[in-house]
Amino acid sequence: MERPVDPQIAQIESCISFINNPKAEAAPEAKKFVEDSFVPDFAKITADPEIKNEDTAVDQIVKTGKAICRMKMTNGVFGNISARTGDRIIITETGSSLAELEDSIVVCDLCGNPLNGKKPSCEVSSHVRIYRETESNCVIHCHPFFMIANSLLYDEPAIFGFPVIKADIGDGPNGISSFILPAILEKNLAIVYGHGVFTMGNDNFNEQLKAIYDLEYTLCRDKFLSKIKKLLKA
């Protein structure tokens, strides 16, 4: 399965290898990981409360990117954010850093074809799919550490009731866009195995940020860290 080259994965794999085989020599590193882990404050975006036009969409996307980084729900670069306004999709540029999206916004038609000379995120096909088949007008995709960690550790079809899909990056028969629906329909959130999360919503990104934050920091983090803590005590 094709997954992003996300530096977080190496750390997740080292934690999982300790969980599966808790050797004494790996304990100091696992202990340090637990001690260094902290929960950042929730960062609500302050922006026009509704996505009304391209300007408000861009403003909200830029602020949402910074909020995701402040809350450490991705490692800086990875992820993409979009909004639909009329017959346009406003989405982050491929390879852009979520912390600095000011000059990295792509305007696309409803098929995901760029109209302003920039290249959209490689996940644009999943955003297009969601806009075509739901009433949502804003979508977040990011890479929260503990959601990815739990998906890899437990390898189950759902985490805390949220569906986990297995898919490659991008489009094509094995791509995320082929699996994102109907998974995301039930709870507006779907986890991609070993990769990240997609959320969808309406008018404003705050609700999605809160949903990702709560799942990441109250549920997934606790579950993963308590597993390591238990082994450290043993």
Ligand SMILES: [Zn+2]
């Ligand atoms: Zn991704």
